[in-house]
Amino acid sequence: MLLNGPNLNLLGRREPARYGTTTLAEIEKAVSELGRSWGWEVVCFQSNHEGALIDCIHNAFGRVDLIIINPGAYTHTSVALRDALAGVAIPVIEVHLSNIHAREEFRHHSFIAPIAVGQIAGFGADGYRLAMEGARHYLTVRKGGEGQHRPEQSPVPLAQAAQSRVARLRQRWGDGIDAFLILSPENRRYLSGFTGSAGFLLVDREGQWLATDFRYWEQAREQAPDWTLLRQKGAWTEALREAVADRGWRNIAVESDVVTLEQQQKLRTALPDVHWVPRQGVVESLRMVKDEGEQLALSRAAALADRGFQHILGYMRPGMTERDVALELEFFLRREGAQGVSFAFIVASGERSALPHGVASDKKIGTGELITLDFGCILEGYCSDMTRTVIFGPPTAEQRKVYDTVLDAQKRALDAIAPGKSGRAIDRIARDVIEAAGYGEHFGHGLGHGVGLLVHENPRLSALSEDVLEPGHVVTVEPGIYIPGWGGVRIEDLVIVTADGCRNLTTSPKELLVL
Numbered sequence: 151m152l153l154n155g156p157n158l159n160l161l162g163r164r165e166p167a168r169y170g171t172t173t174l175a176e177i178e179k180a181v182s183e184l185g186r187s188w189g190w191e192v193v194c195f196q197s198n199h200e201g202a203l204i205d206c207i208h209n210a211f212g213r214v215d216l217i218i219i220n221p222g223a224y225t226h227t228s229v230a231l232r233d234a235l236a237g238v239a240i241p242v243i244e245v246h247l248s249n250i251h252a253r254e255e256f257r258h259h260s261f262i263a264p265i266a267v268g269q270i271a272g273f274g275a276d277g278y279r280l281a282m283e284g285a286r287h288y289l290t291v292r293k294g295g296e297g298q299h300r301p302e303q304s305p306v307p308l309a310q311a312a313q314s315r316v317a318r319l320r321q322r323w324g325d326g327i328d329a330f331l332i333l334s335p336e337n338r339r340y341l342s343g344f345t346g347s348a349g350f351l352l353v354d355r356e357g358q359w360l361a362t363d364f365r366y367w368e369q370a371r372e373q374a375p376d377w378t379l380l381r382q383k384g385a386w387t388e389a390l391r392e393a394v395a396d397r398g399w400r401n402i403a404v405e406s407d408v409v410t411l412e413q414q415q416k417l418r419t420a421l422p423d424v425h426w427v428p429r430q431g432v433v434e435s436l437r438m439v440k441d442e443g444e445q446l447a448l449s450r451a452a453a454l455a456d457r458g459f460q461h462i463l464g465y466m467r468p469g470m471t472e473r474d475v476a477l478e479l480e481f482f483l484r485r486e487g488a489q490g491v492s493f494a495f496i497v498a499s500g501e502r503s504a505l506p507h508g509v510a511s512d513k514k515i516g517t518g519e520l521i522t523l524d525f526g527c528i529l530e531g532y533c534s535d536m537t538r539t540v541i542f543g544p545p546t547a548e549q550r551k552v553y554d555t556v557l558d559a560q561k562r563a564l565d566a567i568a569p570g571k572s573g574r575a576i577d578r579i580a581r582d583v584i585e586a587a588g589y590g591e592h593f594g595h596g597l598g599h600g601v602g603l604l605v606h607e608n609p610r611l612s613a614l615s616e617d618v619l620e621p622g623h624v625v626t627v628e629p630g631i632y633i634p635g636w637g638g639v640r641i642e643d644l645v646i647v648t649a650d651g652c653r654n655l656t657t658s659p660k661e662l663l664v665l
């Protein structure tokens with residue numbers, strides 16, 4: 151949606167030396183046509199009245215993916231316009247024809263800029279085209295999906311990525327190993343691209359085999375074309391025995407943190423001469439660093455969760471049960487293309503918000519209660535995870551204090567994230583803030599965890615963590631304060647560690663939303 155504020159209807163004749171000669175009608179036409187060429191529908195609106203602009207923004211809730219706005223003089227005066235934009239939580243790009251920062255002092259401040267994705271100023275009418283380019287970039291790259299369209303289901307280029315993963319596995323599995331047997335479903339998928347629910351992988355120095363049963367033979371050929379397919383017809387250990395038979399392998403590594411006692415016995419019985427070498431976390435350590443395709447899938451999953459939050463804000467009312475809210479949220483995410491949810495959603499209100507993992511119950515949500523919503527969805531196999539705490543009705547001083555403490559802790563931890571920092575150090579930064587505010591005993595869990603094919607994986611941000619952050623790590627940052635009998639607050643974003651800090655995949659507003 152393109153919004154223009156007061157006096158911009160005069161463009162073309164208004165101070166042409168400053169604002170140019172292009173009319174608003176010409177700008178709106180150009181923007182609409184550009185949008186159409188990308189398959190977008192652009193709605194344009196101009197008003198000289200603050201209230202009319204605010205009504206238009208309210209109407210956009212749930213219907214519009216992004217707002218490009220030149221608020222005119224309201225830029226510098228209107229808290230109400232800013233609140234409307236923040237309230238509907240639609241991403242905003244602010245545009246000005248003139249460079250407001252090079253003009254009178256009173257034009258230097260914008261009430262809109264702090265809640266905007268970005269600001270474009272000083273390029274005349276061309277600024278609107280630049281804003282459109284910015285919108286396109288934001289919606290496709292940063293938010294991970296164009297417009298209201300379903301998130302693109304294009305597969306992460308797994309087959310290609312998977313080959314380099316196998317090469318890295320060979321480098322890392324250590325000396326004296328003839329082959330590696332992979333039984334973990336996530337590791338199987340990560341290395342081969344095969345998404346079926348059953349099967350195993352065998353990798354030696356030169357070859358790679360994927361065994362699966364009749365249900366998946368076609369799928370396996372398509373998804374894992376570089377793997378030699380072992381058609382499993384009976385017990386999986388039988389297929390394994392045949393595959394290993396004449397190869398002369400003595401030492402085969404197994405995932406010691408995955409293999410059950412029963413599987414261990416079966417392996418020993420099927421291949422008594424093989425020495426099964428325990429190896430822990432080898433593939434998992436590769437999985438910690440997400441490649442480009444994985445980062446894209448994760449950012450899409452996070453963007454969909456953001457849209458889910460926006461949707462549920464408009465749906466929630468006092469008197470609904472936590473379960474009503476969780477169901478609607480899940481239904482929305484599934485309808486918008488999620489393959490599944492990352493975990494059973496947490497919707498914890500009132501005293502229940504003191505339960506860090508208060509899965510949605512039949513409790514009715516009341517006015518004045520803090521409500522913690524912790525949820526995520528799966529796209530292309532990759533999970534998202536986010537938490538926001540909101541309230542119906544004005545917060546008490548204590549609720550505000552707890553909220554602000556958690557927010558401060560979260561922001562400081564986010565600011566500190568960078569390659570080379572330890573998970574323990576980042577956890578400490580958030581914990582110090584919470585301890586200093588007197589709530590130390592009420593923050594009993596770690597600050598964050600890695601997210602990928604599993605919603606909880608390494609690296610960890612916690613007091614016990616040995617992990618050191620690297621570019622490509624994807625972690626949650628989720629401090630919380632939980633006071634039994636009173637309630638709690640948690641705020642959680644999902645971020646990618648970059649070369650010089652982190653990129654936040656969660657873009658939902660973080661100031662306390664009073665519904």
Ligand SMILES: O=C1C[C@@](O)(C(=O)O)C[C@@H](O)[C@@H]1O
Pocket residue numbers: 156157158220221222223224225245246247248249250257
């Ligand atoms: O009306 C306008 C136009 C403007 O938003 C611009 O586009 O440069 C800058 C504002 O300061 C001014 O009040």
